[in-house]
Amino acid sequence: MPLTDSPKADSLKIITGSYSSFSKGNTTSKLTNVHMVYIFFGSLIISLFVIFIFNFIFNSLDNQKQTIVNKKSASVELLDLRNFNTFYVLEKAKATFPIINDYEAQAIAVLDVYSNRIIYEKNAEKRMPIASITKMVTTKILYDTVNLNGITTITNQAAQYDGSSLVLRSGEKFSNRDLIKAAIIPSNNQGLYAIQDPEKTVRQANEYIQALRLRDTYISNPAGFDDNGRNYSTARDVLHIAKVFFNNQELRDYARIERSEIRELTTNREIPIYNTNDFLRIKYTPVLAGKTGTTEKAGQNLCILVEKNNKRYIIVILGSTNRYSDAIKIIDRL
Numbered sequence: 001m002p003l004t005d006s007p008k009a010d011s012l013k014i015i016t017g018s019y020s021s022f023s024k025g026n027t028t029s030k031l032t033n034v035h036m037v038y039i040f041f042g043s044l045i046i047s048l049f050v051i052f053i054f055n056f057i058f059n060s061l062d063n064q065k066q067t068i069v070n071k072k073s074a075s076v077e078l079l080d081l082r083n084f085n086t087f088y089v090l091e092k093a094k095a096t097f098p099i100i101n102d103y104e105a106q107a108i109a110v111l112d113v114y115s116n117r118i119i120y121e122k123n124a125e126k127r128m129p130i131a132s133i134t135k136m137v138t139t140k141i142l143y144d145t146v147n148l149n150g151i152t153t154i155t156n157q158a159a160q161y162d163g164s165s166l167v168l169r170s171g172e173k174f175s176n177r178d179l180i181k182a183a184i185i186p187s188n189n190q191g192l193y194a195i196q197d198p199e200k201t202v203r204q205a206n207e208y209i210q211a212l213r214l215r216d217t218y219i220s221n222p223a224g225f226d227d228n229g230r231n232y233s234t235a236r237d238v239l240h241i242a243k244v245f246f247n248n249q250e251l252r253d254y255a256r257i258e259r260s261e262i263r264e265l266t267t268n269r270e271i272p273i274y275n276t277n278d279f280l281r282i283k284y285t286p287v288l289a290g291k292t293g294t295t296e297k298a299g300q301n302l303c304i305l306v307e308k309n310n311k312r313y314i315i316v317i318l319g320s321t322n323r324y325s326d327a328i329k330i331i332d333r334l
Helices: 008-015 033-072 084-088 131-145 176-184 190-196 198-211 233-246 249-254 324-334
Strands: 021-024 027-030 107-112 117-122 151-153 172-177 259-264 269-274 287-295 299-308 311-320
Touching: 021 324, 084 117, 084 269, 107 233, 107 324, 117 233, 131 176, 131 190, 131 198, 131 233, 131 249, 131 287, 131 299, 151 176, 172 176, 172 259, 176 190, 176 249, 176 259, 190 198, 233 299, 249 287, 287 324, 299 324, 311 324
Parallel strands: none
Antiparallel strands: 021 027, 107 117, 107 311, 151 172, 259 269, 287 299, 299 311
């Protein structure tokens, strides 16, 4: 009886959907049912394995594409500071930002963060006192170099440098992290003079400025006192300073907190601290974080990180008589 008429062959045909035979001359070599089952399941396993490999490859490519998309629309912490030339060279954009000079500030610079392009400038290369904007340099230096969990005692000399809503007294002890936090949120000066020798902080700050290639910036003291005009920068240089400062998540978080507290370690007393940035108190949504600075000679200074229309901007305002009004005008025109 031919193979095609046997019950076993019919059963095998249902499984495999075909017959296999090899003939040479009058001799026919027939595969057994067991061999056919082996071939079928072997082919099935190989097919599943190939499908798995292709799915893995396609998923990997899709994830890579998504990562690229995420980086393009990412928050500031994803700025690639390793590409220093890209970081440093700010191009002027052919933007439609209105060229209207109705601002009170003497100098302004506005940076589109994601494109790394300046979209507006006013006297952006003019050297000016920057007051407590200086702390965006010195707090970054201290954050990177000191033991944040170390304990610092406020000295008699450091206690003399008041000038903010937060007054620290000689003999009080704080963690270095809390003193850095206090320098950013209520813009305290005393902690910056206590954490380490202020001359060392100034030296490190100017080495940092040189590393950023900022030729129109000089730091003469940790807090940003005018110091007879020796502590200065430009609106354009502050853009670079702000890019690095806001790139640090913890420092940026301090710069966006309306209210917090620090702990005096001798008495375990919590001291409330309040941000000097009025935008945070009025919940002005586009402003994500910022640092203020004010002295008699510097006037009102402001550096803020803003988000609008799925873009992020850094706005620097120096020497204003109404920094918040200036900032609102700029934000409305973005």
